[in-house]
Amino acid sequence: EIVMTQSPVTLSVSPGERATLSCRASQSVSNLLAWYQQKPGQAPRLLIHGGTTRAAGTPARFSGSGSGTEFTLTISSLQSEDFAVYYCQFGSTFGGGSKVEIK
């Protein structure tokens, strides 16, 4: 089974700054990675699939990159509504999540 490892566990960022989250796969997953955002008390929301394709309604400040085993989710300028937990996923496996909190 492929293991997905996310880092950092927690990222403290000021509004307006850039946030970079990482996801590493234990073996190559090509570009078939998805990213989700989860706010407290809410269900996860699909942000990106296919490594780089934004889902409907995902703001352009969210971008995905990477292939193989190393992936990145970048939020170019953090808005107040972006403080949340972010998960990567391939196949049947989710990463452990990265929390983006206000600095």
Added chain:
Amino acid sequence: QLQLQESGPGLVKPSETLSLTCTVSGDSIGSSDYYWAWIRQPPGKGLEWIGNIFHTGSTYYKPSLESRVTMSVDTSRNQVSLKLRSVTAADTAVYYCARSVDTPIERYFDFWGQGTLVTVSS
């Protein structure tokens, strides 16, 4: 607008069977090209995929849960169901129903229900 709504008991006794239903509106399960998934999240923890089902009844389960899980579909009611047998406290979680893009090379979950908390306790 696609909506998914989970329902079922919020409290289940240890060793008994957890049963949940997901009612889908805004899409017809029977004519959809999508799979339907169950995913759970223990309190304060991450996401765990349980399984996927197609309207034909074709299923894929997480291997570690396969011996205790049954998923089914009722196209006439536009519902998918989950049964998890012999539950323990470790099965306490928020259970989500989600729509899944599921091809031979890619799987992701593009719409989610709000989730329902199931607590296993005597």
